[in-house]
Amino acid sequence: MTISRLLIANRGEIAVRIQRAARELGIKTIQVYSAADADSLAVRMADDAINIGPFQAAKSYLNIEAILAAARATGADAIHPGYGFLSENPVFADAVEAAGLIFVGPKGETIRTMGDKAAARGAAQRAGVPVVPGSEGRVAELVEARRLAEKIGFPVMIKASAGGGGRGIRIAETAEALGSSLDQAAAEARAAFGDGGLYLERFIGKARHIEVQILGDGVNAIHCYERDCSLQRRRQKVWEEAPGSALSPDVREALCASAVALARSVNYRGAGTLEYLYDEESRSFYFIEMNTRIQVEHPVTEMITGIDLVREMICIAGDEPLRYRQTDVRVSGHAIEVRINAEDGSRDFRPSPGKVAALQVPGGMGTRFDTLLYEGYTVSPFYDSLLGKLIVWDTSREMALRRLDRALGELKIDGVITTVPLLQRLAEAPEIRAGAFHTRWLEQWLMTSMKSQVMEQSNR
């Protein structure tokens, strides 16, 4: 069944991005919006737009009934969920199909399996994909923990079974330290979660966050190579690159092949991303989780492969088989994306919504700006702070860095404080230029660079 009217169940820059792909395929676009987004660029650009509720996401963009009612009222035949909101909600995917509509994404059961950490880990192991070595469940007592820790390898991370958000995590460097750390971790876990259950996992101190983009049609699957998303603050990605400059050709091949094996084993349909930790010292990669949707940073992959991932998602959802064979996917040059957020980098990333008085968008060869902004738009305080993504491509990483610097200099957003000055300083950091960083590097750099800024100011 081909799609002729696509409803976009999202907002912001990704809604604009999806509309562009749909329009090029000759598909009419229907944009849902909350009362706070009536003036948004996505609403202005769409063929049709429909209000689905008040500003609260729970009553609009997360309201399954309201979205399905909007689809019926506007004659939509398919729904694209974008990222965030309902994109990885299996109940929504099932409800869309039960309503006789196409869900642009995998089947509900795939989302359910891959959304469950233990089930996803199991699926990866069955497909022969390496996972972070760990205890496979709770450890009962010290003797067992010692035996397991020796097998996993030190340092080990002790995690609370009932935990989350980094609480209840301890690191034991040696077998001697394990005993006291276990007791403390169990006590903490009991206090915090009412459950003292613990499990062990290998601690990787300096890991890269590497992820592989895949496309599947339910039978076949291919990869579109990897991205390095190691530059993060509070687990939010700030800067992404493709390809990953830390990987050797043989590691890249093994990594990408493992992603395809896992995608095939679950008969994956649509675009998806497998996230891995990569330990540069041992040149080992470990699967951590899968995202069953389009990702914010998908454009860097598009820039190095020339494949429009959102277009392919829509074609797959319209029941077309994959239009690329693995040998058709070739990497050219290097791409970098930086996230432009409405946050004040000099004031602990304090949000800064407001009205865009003037806007100057960067252009030129290999320069792309995916944004929700237009001149005169008032940035809403009710949703996340992402204003846009500046993506550059060039023939090498070094040239891409120069182009990024040039493009950041051209970008002017008056009326809103943004992370542009911070990104400009980041682009000049020697570690960034050398490509030598890991997942905790950015937070350390921010701490040091904040301190030196404060010193500079107090010396004046």
Add this chain to the structure above:
Amino acid sequence: MPKELLAPLPGVFYRKPAPDKPAYKSEGDIVAVGDVVGLIEVMKSFIEVHAEAGGKIVRFVVGDEEPIMAGQSLLEIE
């Protein structure tokens, strides 16, 4: 003449630290400078709102979980 406490940022005003917790302050409470009187949720971040003057809270102008504009009066202190 009561003093108005104005919202430093736009967003959603909360009178409680969490849905199942009691309100930070109620009408009639005495507050000191710097006391937390509410939260503003802005772009998924939560910013504490502090009293800028000491005194008695005469009334809350904005209710719990209501959307607010920057510079809007949140409450009055006497």
